[in-house]
Every structure is written in C-alpha cells, then in structure tokens.
Amino acid sequence: MSSHVDPVSRRRFLGWGGAGTAAVLLGTGALGGTAAHAYTLRKSGLFTLGVASGDPSPDGFVLWTRLAPEPFAADGKAGMPDRRIRVEYEVARDERFRQVVRRGSAVATPELGHSVHPEIAGLAPDREYFYRFRAAGEVSPAGRTRTMPAASSLPRDLTFAVASCQAWQDGYYTAYDHMAAEDLDLIVHLGDYLYEYEITGNNRRGVTVPPQFGTETFDLARYRLQYSLYKAEAPLQKAHAQFPWIHTLDDHEVVNDWADDTVIMGRDPNPDPAEFARRKAAGFQAFYENLPLRRAQLPSGPDIRLHRRIGYGRLAEFTMIDTRGHRDIQACSYGNGTGRTRDCDERFDASRTILGDEQRRWLLDGFGRSRARWQILGNQVPMTETDWDPGPGKDVWVDPWDGYAGERNKVLAAAHDRGVRNLVVISGDRHQNYAADLKKDFDDPGSPTVASEFVGTSVTSGGDGADIDDLGRTFLSANPHMKFFNAQRGYLRVNVDRERWQGDFRVLPYVTRPGAPVSTRATFVVEDRHPGVQQA
Numbered sequence: 062m063s064s065h066v067d068p069v070s071r072r073r074f075l076g077w078g079g080a081g082t083a084a085v086l087l088g089t090g091a092l093g094g095t096a097a098h099a100y101t102l103r104k105s106g107l108f109t110l111g112v113a114s115g116d117p118s119p120d121g122f123v124l125w126t127r128l129a130p131e132p133f134a135a136d137g138k139a140g141m142p143d144r145r146i147r148v149e150y151e152v153a154r155d156e157r158f159r160q161v162v163r164r165g166s167a168v169a170t171p172e173l174g175h176s177v178h179p180e181i182a183g184l185a186p187d188r189e190y191f192y193r194f195r196a197a198g199e200v201s202p203a204g205r206t207r208t209m210p211a212a213s214s215l216p217r218d219l220t221f222a223v224a225s226c227q228a229w230q231d232g233y234y235t236a237y238d239h240m241a242a243e244d245l246d247l248i249v250h251l252g253d254y255l256y257e258y259e260i261t262g263n264n265r266r267g268v269t270v271p272p273q274f275g276t277e278t279f280d281l282a283r284y285r286l287q288y289s290l291y292k293a294e295a296p297l298q299k300a301h302a303q304f305p306w307i308h309t310l311d312d313h314e315v316v317n318d319w320a321d322d323t324v325i326m327g328r329d330p331n332p333d334p335a336e337f338a339r340r341k342a343a344g345f346q347a348f349y350e351n352l353p354l355r356r357a358q359l360p361s362g363p364d365i366r367l368h369r370r371i372g373y374g375r376l377a378e379f380t381m382i383d384t385r386g387h388r389d390i391q392a393c394s395y396g397n398g399t400g401r402t403r404d405c406d407e408r409f410d411a412s413r414t415i416l417g418d419e420q421r422r423w424l425l426d427g428f429g430r431s432r433a434r435w436q437i438l439g440n441q442v443p444m445t446e447t448d449w450d451p452g453p454g455k456d457v458w459v460d461p462w463d464g465y466a467g468e469r470n471k472v473l474a475a476a477h478d479r480g481v482r483n484l485v486v487i488s489g490d491r492h493q494n495y496a497a498d499l500k501k502d503f504d505d506p507g508s509p510t511v512a513s514e515f516v517g518t519s520v521t522s523g524g525d526g527a528d529i530d531d532l533g534r535t536f537l538s539a540n541p542h543m544k545f546f547n548a549q550r551g552y553l554r555v556n557v558d559r560e561r562w563q564g565d566f567r568v569l570p571y572v573t574r575p576g577a578p579v580s581t582r583a584t585f586v587v588e589d590r591h592p593g594v595q596q597a
Contacts, residue, residue: 387417
C-alpha cells in the first residue's frame with residue numbers, strides 16, 4: 062500500500078461507508094440474515110445496489126452506480142421509469158467532501174438499465190479520493206478509490222486481492238467483508254461474477270427466493286435481475302466501495318463453457334447461432350451495466366473488448382485477457398462437452414487458439430514493449446497443466462489452457478524469448494487454490510520454468526470446500542510443477558515490491574452460513590528474475 066495513505070482516515074471511512082451501504086439492506090446478506098426464510102427487499106431509494114469504481118489510471122478512474130429502487134422487479138427495470146434521469150457526482154480528496162476536485166453529471170438511460178459510468182480524468186497520481194452520487198434529491202453512499210502511480214515512477218510496492226466465482230446460491234459473501242478490511246490498492250475480479258443458473262429454494266443458504274429467480278438467465282431482463290440479487294449483498298457492496306476494481310468475465314456471465322459463437326454444454330447443446338448471439342449480447346450488456354467499466358468496454362451486440370493494459374508505474378502492469386470471446390471450440394469435444402480427454406492430439410495444434418489471432422499478437426507485442434518489472438497476466442482459466450491421472454499419458458480438462466496447449470507453448474516461449482522480466486499469471490475458474498511453475502513445454506521434463514501461476518479459489522462456488530481432497534492429492538502426485546493445492550473458499554492477497562512477489566492464500570472454513578473467520582493457509586513467493594514459486 063502506498064506510504065502516504067492515512068490508515069486512521071481509512072478505518073474511519075470503513076466504519077462510516079460500510080454502515081451507509083448496509084443501511085439499505087435487511088440483515089447481513091442480500092435481504093436477510095441466517096434466520097431469514099424469505100427474501101424481500103423494502104423500497105429503499107435509488108442506490109440499493111451501491112457504488113463502485115474501476116480501471117484506475119494515473120489521472121483518474123471510472124465511477125459506477127445503477128438506479129434501482131425496486132431491484133427485484135421481475136421486468137428487470139428495477140422500478141425505474143422509461144425515461145432518462147440526470148445523476149450528479151462529486152469527487153473529493155476527503156471523506157467529508159470539503160475538498161471537492163470534480164463535479165459533473167451523467168445521464169442514466171433505460172437503454173443501459175439506468176446505470177452511469179462517468180470517467181474521471183485530470184487528477185493527481187497515486188492518491189486516495191472519495192466519491193458519491195446524487196439523483197432526484199437523494200445522495201448515494203460514499204465510495205473510496207485511488208489513482209495509479211505516475212507511469213514513469215517506480216512505486217515501493219503494490220497490494221491487491223484476486224477474486225472469482227461467486228455463485229450466490231452456494232454461500233455467503235463473507236470473503237468480501239474480509240477483503241474490505243484489508244489494506245489493498247485494488248481488487249482484480251477474474252470472472253464468474255454471477256452464474257446464469259436458476260435459483261430455487263434448494264440452495265446452500267437454505268432460504269426461499271422469489272419465484273422470478275426460478276428460471277435460467279436468457280434475456281436482458283433476467284440477466285439484470287440476477288445482477289441485482291448478487292449486487293444487493295452488503296459485503297460485496299462494501300468491497301466495491303472501498304477499492305477500485307479491475308474486471309473481466311469468464312463463461313457464467315453468459316452460459317457455461319461457451320466458446321466464441323458456440324455453446325457445447327448447457328440446456329441447449331446446439332442453439333441457433335442468431336439466438337445465441339442475442340443471449341451473448343444480453344449477457345454482455347448486463348455485465349457492462351452493473352460494473353465499473355469504461356466506454357472502451359461498452360459491448361456492441363455480441364462483441365465486447367476486454368483485453369487491456371493497466372499500469373502501476375514501472376513496478377507492475379496488469380494485462381487483462383479474454384479467453385472466451387475469441388477461442389476455437391474446445392479440443393476433442395466435437396460438440397459433446399468439455400470434460401476430461403485422454404491423449405488428445407488436437408490440443409497441441411498450434412493453429413488452434415484460446416485468444417484469437419488479434420489478441421495474441423497484441424499480447425505478445427506487449428511482452429516486448431512493457432517496461433514493468435512485474436508483468437501480471439489477468440487470465441480466466443488455469444494456464445498450468447493439470448493432469449488428472451498420475452499414470453502414463455495425459456488426462457486433462459480441455460476447457461482451460463490444457464485444451465489449447467499449442468498456443469500455451471507459443472505464449473510462454475514468447476515471454477521467455479522476449480525477455481519478460483517476471484511473468485506471473487493470476488487465474489480463477491477452478492474453485493481451488495494452486496501455486497505452480499509454468500514450463501516452456503510441459504511435455505519436456507527438462508523444459509525451463511519461464512513463469513509462475515497463482516490460481517485463486519472461488520468466493521462461494523462449490524460450497525464450504527475442504528483443505529485437501531482426493532483430487533488435490535492426485536494433482537500434486539501427477540503434476541510435479543504444482544507446488545500447492547487447497548479447495549477451501551476465499552481469495553488471493555498479493556503484495557509485490559521491487560524484489561519479490563508474495564501471494565497469500567486467504568481461506569474461510571465455511572460459507573454456507575455467514576460470519577466465517579479468515580486465515581492465511583499458505584504463502585508462496587516469486588523472487589525477481591527467478592521464475593517459479595517457492596513456499597515462504
């Protein structure tokens with residue numbers, strides 16, 4: 062964390078801002094505590110879904126809110142009229158808004174779910190700011206954010222958290238309470254912010270939900286409704302209000318295991334292409350409407366640009382990639398699913414892609430130009446090889462990079478050949494924690510380690526989890542480059558300075574009831590100019 066931040070001021074804001082956010086909710090979770098048997102939300106004004114900031118730069122960031130007096134309205138309009146509403150915003154250097162540095166307004170339109178995304182620029186680098194919105198005479202809870210250091214600077218260190226996979230029906234968002242209490246510069250979310258599945262009374266929270274949630278998400282109204290349920294959670298709102306976030310998406314923001322214009326799993330294994338394009342457009346639009354994303358990420362129908370670079374001075378650069386929207390269909394699946402496949406030669410075909418040609422060129426060109434000491438690759442699905450059988454041959458899941466081994470080899474070789482100083486990949490998707498060495502060629506036992514990977518577990522997806530299970534023991538036996546496995550819920554906390562990267566696997570003993578404590582299960586480090594993970 063940058064040295065000039067006043068920790069006393071931050072603690073005061075945490076108490077005030079967290080309470081202000083939670084005031085619109087009933088109980089500890091989205092509309093109810095552990096005693097709740099039915100989920101209802103009282104009409105509590107316009108800002109029931111909180112505030113957020115994201116994609117920080119040295120001189121600014123994007124702000125977000127969405128007007129939603131009735132967020133669970135079945136039509137997806139959140140109780141808003143079919144007209145435009147002007148939303149004013151303020152940005153200040155202090156939480157009491159006595160030193161306002163920016164005032165402006167944005168128009169919340171029904172076409173974008175009455176969300177606003179004002180992009181703030183011209184601010185001082187590496188500085189804490191506070192923001193709030195006003196609409197129809199109502200003032201939102203305040204948010205806290207910060208700008209990135211100047212591009213030419215070499216900051217002392219950077220601290221951030223990594224989150225992914227937060228199925229509402231699988232548990233409570235206690236991890237975000239703990240994240241909000243951390244001394245972070247930002248949060249990176251690697252996808253599966255929501256799940257497209259229907260939510261019924263048969264959920265791990267053991268509560269009854271309104272009937273409008275009992276269908277899978279297919280159209281814009283239903284995606285909007287799903288986001289409202291997720292974003293009404295007080296811990297999630299608190300974490301959004303404390304730090305800027307960097308977002309990408311994975312599959313469940315649309316539908317499980319989709320690949321470019323193809324769905325090969327789910328309720329309809331062979332959807333009409335035009336129908337799937339409409340579903341993608343709805344999923345992308347709802348994703349944009351509900352998160353702090355810049356205009357550059359505004360989707361155009363079934364297309365969205367998510368790959369981008371966000372620098373933290375010369376210390377680190379976040380390179381966010383999209384491994385869903387441009388990929389070929391999963392190897393050896395033939396339209397029949399994306400499960401495990403033994404000895405699949407197709408996955409080594411160097412012409413097959415998980416990135417798409419344009420994005421791969423952009424990625425590799427960036428490897429050659431980056432001045433950052435640490436190159437952080439924000440990646441949705443695990444890049445490391447995970448063989449599911451310690452015996453001969455390879456038994457792999459083909460949806461992540463294992464299904465695109467030819468391109469993985471190409472990317473890792475390019476990072477090595479172009480002299481990337483420290484490439485560290487952060488990944489989600491798997492609902493498990495890994496620390497792993499990335500090899501130039503996993504089929505060559507003598508291949509050098511060229512990068513490191515930290516796979517972070519889910520916030521809730523999969524339920525309570527376990528420290529180690531049979532699959533974990535198999536993975537550690539079959540994959541000598543994997544140095545750590547854990548299957549509890551939680552998040553990854555990273556501190557990186559000029560000499561080393563430290564990744565702390567923060568875990569919770571349970572999520573199916575609120576109030577779980579957090580602890581650090583393991584810590585792994587990467588030393589400057591020495592690729593590969595080492596246990597601290």
